[in-house]
Amino acid sequence: xxxxxxxxxxxxxxxxxxxxxxxxxxxxxxxxxxxxxxxxxxxxxxxxxxxxxxxxxxxxxxxxxxxxxxxxxxxxxxxxxxxxxxxxxxxxxxxxxxxxxxxxxxxxxxxxxxxxxxxxxxxxxxxxxxxxxxxxxxxxxxxxxxxxxxxxxxxxxxxxxxxxxxxxxxxxxxxxxxxxxxxxxxxxxxxxxxxxxxxxxxxxxxxxxxxxxxxxxxxxxxxxxxxxxxxxxxxxxxxxxxxxxxxxxxxxxxxxxxxxxxxxxxxxxxxxxxxxxxxxxxxxxxxxxxxxxxxxxxxxxxxxxxxxxxxxxxxxxxxxxxxxxxxxxxxxxxxxxxxxxxxxxxxxxxxxxxxxxxxxxxx
DNA sequence: AAACCGGGGGC
DNA sequence: GCCCCAGGTTT
Numbered sequence: 001x002x003x004x005x006x007x008x009x010x011x012x013x014x015x016x017x018x019x020x021x022x023x024x025x026x027x028x029x030x031x032x033x034x035x036x037x038x039x040x041x042x043x044x045x046x047x048x049x050x051x052x053x054x055x056x057x058x059x060x061x062x063x064x065x066x067x068x069x070x071x072x073x074x075x076x077x078x079x080x081x082x083x084x085x086x087x088x089x090x091x092x093x094x095x096x097x098x099x100x101x102x103x104x105x106x107x108x109x110x111x112x113x114x115x116x117x118x119x120x121x122x123x124x125x126x127x128x129x130x131x132x133x134x135x136x137x138x139x140x141x142x143x144x145x146x147x148x149x150x151x152x153x154x155x156x157x158x159x160x161x162x163x164x165x166x167x168x169x170x171x172x173x174x175x176x177x178x179x180x181x182x183x184x185x186x187x188x189x190x191x192x193x194x195x196x197x198x199x200x201x202x203x204x205x206x207x208x209x210x211x212x213x214x215x216x217x218x219x220x221x222x223x224x225x226x227x228x229x230x231x232x233x234x235x236x237x238x239x240x241x242x243x244x245x246x247x248x249x250x251x252x253x254x255x256x257x258x259x260x261x262x263x264x265x266x267x268x269x270x271x272x273x274x275x276x277x278x279x280x281x282x283x284x285x286x287x288x289x290x291x292x293x294x295x296x297x298x299x300x301x302x303x304x305x306x307x308x309x310x311x312x313x314x315x316x317x318x319x320x321x322x323x324x325x326x327x328x329x330x331x332x333x334x335x336x337x338x339x340x341x342x343x344x345x346x347x348x349x350x351x352x353x354x355x356x357x358x359x360x361x362x363x
Numbered sequence: 364a365a366a367c368c369g370g371g372g373g374c
Numbered sequence: 375g376c377c378c379c380a381g382g383t384t385t
Contacts, residue, residue, distance in 0.1 A: 042369060043382075082382050085371085119370050140368055159376075195367085196385070224366070366385075373378085 008174040014204035015184035031105040031130040066094035089117030134178040136169035141189025147221030151210035234307040237267040239351040249329040261341045286315035299343040
């Protein structure tokens with residue numbers, strides 16, 4: 001037996017003895033049923049998925065039922081699983097399958113990969129499990145199992161590493177029982193070769209696992225290199241509310257086209273050490289009448305944390321805003337229809353309710 | 364607080 | 375074509 005056959009046969013023997021074989025999607029393994037299960041399992045653990053899967057299959061028993069359904073109905077059956085873009089992609093894919101493929105999954109992996117929400121690994125899972133095609137998958141479980149078995153010394157998120165792991169995954173995928181092998185690898189990763197506390201003593205390939213031999217199996221796969229800790233910045237954000245109009249108006253500031261929140265309408269800001277009332281009246285055409293503190297919170301960007309200290313200032317506008325229109329008054333209703341940074345939206349909502357706030361001074 | 368995770372999509 | 379992010383949950 002070649003080393004490749006040796007690996008697969010041990011994994012398959014383990015699966016025959018210990019693997020899960022009675023999950024709902026392991027009965028009547030049509031491409032459709034396998035597909036739905038794979039998408040659900042990408043985001044959620046087996047035990048949580050089961051009731052969702054049962055309800056989904058009862059309502060959308062085949063690709064035609066799914067394609068015909070209103071999107072709202074599909075999303076309602078997804079409700080609670082999160083990641084709604086995946087449900088929308090799935091719905092779209094069902095319509096492509098019905099319209100372009102007569103309701104059948106394409107025969108080739110490339111064809112299946114064309115469908116929205118299905119990439120190389122998911123396509124391989126569908127075709128191997130439902131049709132026995134000898135295609136390799138590379139999901140998180142397989143990355144962990146193979147990354148440990150070969151003590152892969154680099155992070156799988158690197159292109160080169162991922163390419164190498166695809167090679168490994170292909171090299172071990174057997175031509176016989178490819179579907180069982182796919183399920184076996186996922187099961188092995190989910191139940192024995194877990195991220196923390198793997199049960200190496202029960203593993204069918206422990207004898208030549210390089211990570212186990214190293215004495216520190218959980219050192220593999222190598223984790224994502226830690227980026228330097230995110231710096232923390234802080235800002236005051238001002239909700240300037242002119243209540244002397246028919247409807248209350250809020251002053252927004254157009255952000256520069258490039259950079260953070262490029263081109264979006266945001267709130268005027270001050271540095272933490274700036275004097276709130278003094279600098280507001282100095283820089284903006286308003287007379288401040290009262291100040292209310294809103295709840296502070298942290299917003300995190302990819303590169304830094306921003307601690308936001310928001311205030312609501314009830315003001316009287318003293319003159320029209322400048323012609324460059326960097327600043328503009330909007331009714332709250334109109335403001336919500338603009339492109340607003342998420343934290344700004346949050347602040348405007350809290351300003352409306354003023355829950356958990358405290359009026360600091362009246363002028 | 365950070366890792367996770369396959370695919371989408373931005374650059 | 376390469377890199378990074380979205381989106382909730384787990385560790």
